[in-house]
Amino acid sequence: xxxxxxxxxxxxxxxxxxxxxxxxxxxxxxxxxxxxxxxxxxxxxxxxxxxxxxxxxxxxxxxxxxxxxxxxxxxxxxxxxxxxxxxxxxxxxxxxxxxxxxxxxxxxxxxxxxxxxxxxxxxxxxxxxxxxxxxxxxxxxxxxxxxxxxxxxxxxxxxxxxxxxxxxxxxxxxxxxxxxxxxxxxxxxxxxxxxxxxxxxxxxxxxxxxxxxxxxxxxxxxxxxxxxxxxxxxxxxxxxxxxxxxxxxxxxxxxxxxxxxxxxxxxxxxxxxxxxxxxxxxxxxxxxxx
Amino acid sequence: xxxxxxxxxxxxxxxxxxxxxxxxxxxxxxxxxxxxxxxxxxxxxxxxxxxxxxxxxxxxxxxxxxxxxxxxxxxxxxxxxxxxxxxxxxxxxxxxxxxxxxxxxxxxxxxxxxxxxxxxxxxxxxxxxxxxxxxxxxxxxxxxxxxxxxxxxxxxxxxxxxxxxxxxxxxxxxxxxxxxxxxxxxxxxxxxxxxxxxxxxxxxxxxxxxxxxxxxxxxxxxxxxxxxxxxxxxxxxxxxxxxxxxxxxxxxxxxxxxxxxxxxxxxxxxxxxxxxxxxxxxxxxxxxxxxxxxxxxxxxxxxxxxxxxxxxxxxxxxxxxxxxxxxxxxxxxxxxxxxxxxxxxxxxxxxxxxxxxxxxxxxxxxxxxxxxxxxxxxxxxxxxxxxxx
Numbered sequence: 117x118x119x120x121x122x123x124x125x126x127x128x129x130x131x132x133x134x135x136x137x138x139x140x141x142x143x144x145x146x147x148x149x150x151x152x153x154x155x156x157x158x159x160x161x162x163x164x165x166x167x168x169x170x171x172x173x174x175x176x177x178x179x180x181x182x183x184x185x186x187x188x189x190x191x192x193x194x195x196x197x198x199x200x201x202x203x204x205x206x207x208x209x210x211x212x213x214x215x216x217x218x219x220x221x222x223x224x225x226x227x228x229x230x231x232x233x234x235x236x237x238x239x240x241x242x243x244x245x246x247x248x249x250x251x252x253x254x255x256x257x258x259x260x261x262x263x264x265x266x267x268x269x270x271x272x273x274x275x276x277x278x279x280x281x282x283x284x285x286x287x288x289x290x291x292x293x294x295x296x297x298x299x300x301x302x303x304x305x306x307x308x309x310x311x312x313x314x315x316x317x318x319x320x321x322x323x324x325x326x327x328x329x330x331x332x333x334x335x336x337x338x339x340x341x342x343x344x345x346x347x348x349x350x351x352x353x354x355x356x357x358x359x360x361x362x363x364x365x366x367x368x369x370x371x372x373x374x375x376x377x378x379x380x381x382x383x384x385x386x387x388x389x390x391x392x393x394x395x396x397x398x399x400x401x402x403x404x405x406x
Numbered sequence: 407x408x409x410x411x412x413x414x415x416x417x418x419x420x421x422x423x424x425x426x427x428x429x430x431x432x433x434x435x436x437x438x439x440x441x442x443x444x445x446x447x448x449x450x451x452x453x454x455x456x457x458x459x460x461x462x463x464x465x466x467x468x469x470x471x472x473x474x475x476x477x478x479x480x481x482x483x484x485x486x487x488x489x490x491x492x493x494x495x496x497x498x499x500x501x502x503x504x505x506x507x508x509x510x511x512x513x514x515x516x517x518x519x520x521x522x523x524x525x526x527x528x529x530x531x532x533x534x535x536x537x538x539x540x541x542x543x544x545x546x547x548x549x550x551x552x553x554x555x556x557x558x559x560x561x562x563x564x565x566x567x568x569x570x571x572x573x574x575x576x577x578x579x580x581x582x583x584x585x586x587x588x589x590x591x592x593x594x595x596x597x598x599x600x601x602x603x604x605x606x607x608x609x610x611x612x613x614x615x616x617x618x619x620x621x622x623x624x625x626x627x628x629x630x631x632x633x634x635x636x637x638x639x640x641x642x643x644x645x646x647x648x649x650x651x652x653x654x655x656x657x658x659x660x661x662x663x664x665x666x667x668x669x670x671x672x673x674x675x676x677x678x679x680x681x682x683x684x685x686x687x688x689x690x691x692x693x694x695x696x697x698x699x700x701x702x703x704x705x706x707x708x709x710x711x712x713x714x715x716x717x718x719x720x721x722x723x724x725x726x727x728x729x730x731x732x733x734x735x736x737x738x739x740x741x742x743x744x745x746x747x748x749x750x751x752x753x754x755x756x757x758x759x760x761x762x763x764x765x766x767x768x769x770x771x772x773x774x775x776x777x778x779x780x781x782x783x784x785x786x787x788x789x790x791x792x793x794x795x
Contacts, residue, residue, distance in 0.1 A: 151557050153692075206759060212503065215557075216699055216758045219692055224751025231741040231748065344568050344688060351561045381576070387569040391550055394562055398554045 118255035123373045129261030131369030132268030136323030137346035138361040140316020146292040146356025147312050149211050153218040155320055156339025157225040158196050162188035162321025163328045163338055167240055175241035185325050192321020193314040200313035229336035237333035260329045271319050272362055352393050354403020453613055457606035474605035481612035483717040485674050488619040490697040490713030492666035495623050498704040500659040501639030505691050506563030509570045510664035512686040513540045514671020519681045520581050523591045533672050540668030548660040571686040587682035599676055608677050615673045619666050626662055635659045696754045702766025720746050
């Protein structure tokens with residue numbers, strides 16, 4: 117029983133990280149049709165920014181950790197907004213080229229991170245509470261899992277509220293539905309593009325700081341590791357659907373944890389799940405029917 | 407299958423479309439057919455003679471062309487060119503953006519390594535077994551992933567390749583050697599293909615692989631199936647309306663491209679005398695994509711040039727990074743310049759942004775422009791003659 121609880125909560129924590137990456141991917145794809153391969157780099161840069169803050173100001177206080185989270189999210193958002201303004205925008209409506217540009221950016225930035233911070237993982241420290249465990253139904257659950265889950269839930273609520281109750285949210289939702297119509301009504305959708313990139317980048321940067329706590333290290337390949345599963349989550353959930361991404365993130369991560377523990381091939385199970393979902397519902401769990 | 411209108415449209419895009427003056431049209435067509443063939447043959451003969459010559463290209467090659475080190479780099483470049491060509495068949499011809507092409511290459515590399523390691527089969531039968539295995543894997547994965555199109559297709563192929571990557575890294579039953587990789591068991595490999603002294607034989611093998619892959623890709627592109635595949639890339643609905651069957655044709659192209667990748671993978675194993683998990687990674691497929699786009703999407707020789715150029719740059723930029731000139735720079739410049747992938751990635755972004763059509767596109771535009779200039783000169787000359795008359 118305690119094993120199951122432990123696996124479940126760990127899976128939820130991993131699912132939270134997947135969601136933080138996949139939410140941005142899904143929003144960007146839904147609005148612009150761009151599959152963003154550089155999203156992993158947003159995450160990695162956010163993680164390194166948070167790590168630098170913690171290293172310089174003393175890692176074990178909560179204030180510094182909170183600052184690291186904010187800085188990570190801000191750096192991720194800035195990087196993402198610059199990517200949209202400088203690279204993606206120039207290739208408006210040319211989806212393959214947009215994908216290619218983000219691929220190039222991902223290759224170049226990962227190399228740059230390796231050159232700057234070295235290719236080996238840097239082990240990190242944080243507030244003492246995060247290293248400890250809490251007893252849940254007899255299972256010692258590492259505390260950083262709760263933090264990841266809480267942050268992901270907050271981000272989900274935040275993005276949903278933003279989309280539902282703000283003017284920009286309205287434009288983004290309308291743009292996902294029918295971009296040509298929004299443009300025809302005289303609304304500049306391009307601002308919404310930059311904004312969506314920034315929001316996705318902020319979520320990824322935040323995810324980066326949390327992921328480095330979850331795994332216990334930062335490395336230039338942190339983003340790429342998570343990105344592939346975030347892609348799978350996005351496709352399973354349905355490209356462009358935020359709720360779908362949340363459901364699929366939990367499903368994929370929990371399944372992966374259980375399969376890893378009992379069978380040892382969790383990653384394969386996830387791929388099989390993807391194949392199965394695409395065979396039965398090619399548009400994903402909550403995606404619009406193609 | 408009657409796909410005439412779409413087919414003509416689609417194939418005219420990928421072929422040479424420079425307009426020629428009407429009077430020497432027939433001669434021009436014949437010349438257009440023979441000049442590339444003759445150039446290609448001459449190039450192959452030149453490449454085949456390289457191990458017997460002592461040509462030094464300082465900065466490009468590590469040493470004179472007859473030395474094993476240089477031949478190793480050149481052979482690697484040729485094999486990667488062949489691999490890029492197989493990816494061109496998938497992406498350039500059929501328009502299938504796959505992120506999992508490394509899987510079939512890895513089937514060749516790891517498959518042959520495992521068969522040679524675990525069985526007593528000699529090289530050729532072992533290669534046949536691996537090839538059949540590669541075809542089977544490509545059929546299964548292709549049949550599943552081609553049920554979806556566009557970005558979803560890219561994702562599914564990525565996921566399958568990732569599954570292959572995980573399998574290799576997990577080292578099931580000690581077959582793949584995990585992160586360490588697998589050394590080539592040379593017991594059943596002919597002696598002429600083993601050892602540093604025989605690098606030139608491996609070089610010739612790589613050249614032969616490239617030529618064969620080029621011939622097969624050319625054949626598939628010129629076949630009816632190739633035309634239907636190109637038409638499907640342009641407009642799948644229309645192909646379906648005129649009675650074509652896009653799914654089967656796409657599957658065929660997918661399997662052919664995957665099989666070619668498997669064959670190249672086997673040659674790669676012999677050349678590198680070992681398999682490492684890097685060849686199964688998604689990054690490796692992405693570098694293939696980079697090569698094809700760098701060379702020019704839709705161009706056969708562009709794909710080969712992209713692959714060769716990428717490999718040489720990758721090898722030589724590494725050497726540049728370790729050189730004195732870079733070590734002396736301030737860290738703002740030193741760090742980016744000492745990462746080959748940073749330079750290649752940046753180059754790639756610049757090509758996508760500013761040089762659509764890659765190297766092949768730029769070459770074609772250049773040729774077009776000089777052709778137009780010649781026409782204009784001729785016109786000016788004619789005017790002068792008429793005026794003086």
